[in-house]
Amino acid sequence: MVVAETNSPSPKATHVNKASVGRQVFYQSKLVQEKQDQKYYLRFLPEIIFFLYAAGKNLVDITLKPFIVRSTCMSYFVHNATICDNLGEHPEAEHLIQKRAALFLMVNQFLVYGPAVLQGILWGEWSDRNGRKLPMMTPSLGIIIAALFYVISPFFPLHSVCFILMGSMFQGFFGKTAVFTMALYSYVSEITLERRRTAKFTSLLAFKYLGCFSGALLSGLIIQVANIPCAFSSGVVLHMVCVITIYLYVIDDAASRERKNRLHKKGGKTCWDVFCSSGTVFLKRREGSGRTAIACIFIIFLFYQSCQTGHQENLVLLVSRVPLSWRPSLYSYLVSFSDLTTGLCLIVFAPMLMNCCEARDTLVLCLALFSISLRGLFVGMAFKTWMVFIAVGMGAFGGIAISVLKSLASKCVDLEEHGQTFALFAGTETIAKILGSVVYTFVYSLTCDVFPGFLFVMMSVIAASLIPLAIVVHRCRPRRRLSVVERFSEEIEDV
Template sequence: MEEDSDTRPIVSVAAAAARRRCRAPPFSCACPVTVEPVLFLCTFALALQGPLATQYLWERLREDLRYNGTKGGGCGNPAGPADPLQKEVEILTAHWNLYIGLGGFLVGLFVVILLGSWSDRAGRRVVLILPSLGLAVQAAVYLTVMYLKLPVAWFLVGRICSGLTGDFNAILAGCFAYVADTSNTGSRTFRVAVLEACIGLAGMFASIIGGEWQRTQGYINPFWLVLATNLAAALYAYLFVPESMTPQPEAKLFSCQHHRAVYTLFTSGGQGTQRTALWLYTLCFFLVVTVHFGSRDLYVLYELSSPLCWTSQLIGYGSAAQHLSYLSSLLGLRVLQRCLEDSWVAMVALVSNIASLVMFSLANTTALVFAGYGLGFLLMASTPVLRSKLSKLVDPSEQGALFASVACVEGLCSLVASGVFNSLYPATLHVMKGFPFLFGAILLLIPAGIIGGLGCKEQQARTRGTVVN
């Protein structure tokens, strides 16, 4: 017995040392920045890649069909029948974008849930590194297609390769779960908002750089930057991001347990009231992000066409104003949190979003469009509140499964938004050109009512002393 009692501390010390080695990266940093650069770099690469890939598809399909016209008709073109070849190029480009997006989403849907739930046991760092490498493989495939002039179907192969490693949604799940691991309930909403501000900043820089670079040097050089940026994100995560939890050596990647964990999370996790709140906040997140994606898809089309007829320079300014809302929302959230609960901060943000969409639905001058962008200065402050609310409803050991589910919902939002808003715009064009924006504003009344109702219940529960926040 004495020998067992003597060796037990030695074993525990050795095990603790092993866990510390797993948690520590090769280089440590005393600064509070952790996963923010990973999300910034991957978002920058994705935002730079997306428009360039679409333009490259258009150019290749135009060459295949031997169409020598220009991409943009412009407002000054005389009215008349559309060029059938140009219409065919546009249809083929839209179809290939749809195939590529669907292929990546359907493959990534199962992989993201697998990786997110697995990270609850195996640690977060691997879920940051693996998808970054997958995105780099996708960029390498795209470069190969451009150098060798391969059929555009190879773009789908690259997208599926990225989907097999979780794609960008796995990066989102890993980063938000990491922040949930390393923050308390009081600071979590702001930490999540900082991550979303990184998304906005990266998108703004990419939109400024991408178009001009492609115009002067073509497609290949920007895609080399996409490849390098994704590799840099993986390298940064490996070298500088400390593990936020203790990895379990027995954790298996390929196990049905991970998908069951997500199912259990939404069906039997927690108390009945918590499960109901989890579903309701997820519905709010779905509606808010769907409206955001849907309206964003229409901004450029709305600005290009009559009566606005914006030039590419004005469109660039509009894109910059749109992405600045991420920063203004972060600052606004920080200020509002000093005097309001998170639920009411989300309500103020939704009011800002609704006012912006209503203004866009009526805008027929450049001044009104920028007024719409200005009214939306808080529109991105609602999603960090919703992510934070969802995170507080589950156990610390379920954060990866939760944010993997949220990332899948976000991917679904993108598909639903494209289908609904891009179909609604031409269908209502002759009735009210801005109707899709008005439709989005009406949809946002649903999450506003849900968040307000849940916020009142939470406030009443705190008053009665039955809930400790």
């Protein structure tokens, strides 16, 4: 009788999701295998990949933004190109080029990030079925093709802007950063424990900013020593190294995943079905007020990312006009300084807050938003070069907000929804970049004649208004849930 009671399933066991347990057991075995292999480079492989991608992307993007401004001037004053070398001495010409360059920057961002909204969601569903390896590689391939268009554009000064926009269109159709981050974060979330996920995402983000610093610094050095086509060519080399690294070292054993067989059994999914299934992340009932927490997380992410994009896109316009009148190389150094300070904050101060002070994710998020608010306020008031550098340094800690928001969202959803959740993050990020580029650049073009720093002060107010939403997330997020992997984590450490 006792044996029968021991072997009989408990009431809770009848409600166990077998698919969920199967996937968690797979993650457990994968962790055991990594522990046994003890390969140092594999433990930091996602960080290395993110570093290479970010360095190559930033090298191309930072070179491109001032290049668009100069190409706009060259195409307009094609018979009197010397005006473009000293544009600050011609106020009427500078005003005209600022307006036209702002328009081309908006169109460029729309071509890059518009198609990437759809690509991020569609690739998210595809990667759930077939793995994350190919989605990691395709954005780099798109940037390589785009960079080739950028290299040949100076040979056609009258139509150089058209070549630039064609290259940006290729970046959009290959997914750009939306697809890459979706695939990388989904892959990392599968091989890390929930209690270590925020730290791992922070490490990823730190290497991203260090890569952005390296790319921006290389952009300034190459432009100063050589020329702009050489900078684009160097970006191509970095992305080729990134693709080769992913192809050779990322082990994405999709064939052994239970989820692949389970998803293929559904069959016949249309694009509309993919979008509807991704939307269930917002609509599904969750423990406590988890659905409210997820909605607030995505709202914060949308406006935070739009402020970041608006800052990046319009800072190049602000510093290129009087009284600052920077050269393109100095703008590259500013971006490299911003990325370096952000990376150091993520490496030094973020672990101190999360490990030594044991700060909650929502507290770290509030501090990050406050840092972004200070940056926008001081950039808007700056009229000297050193003021801009100090203001950008004030916003360094704000970079941690992305990793905290993604970690919070992954803890609010079920394990089987991680792919859809990060696909939604990729789509939201792309929409935010379009919003930050088009809307904020339009606001800058309307207000630059009266007060050039108005846009940055406005973004400071927006960032500060997101702090109450972070408090709502803290109150509504569900309690921490122990997974099968975590219950066996102590045994894994002893292997």
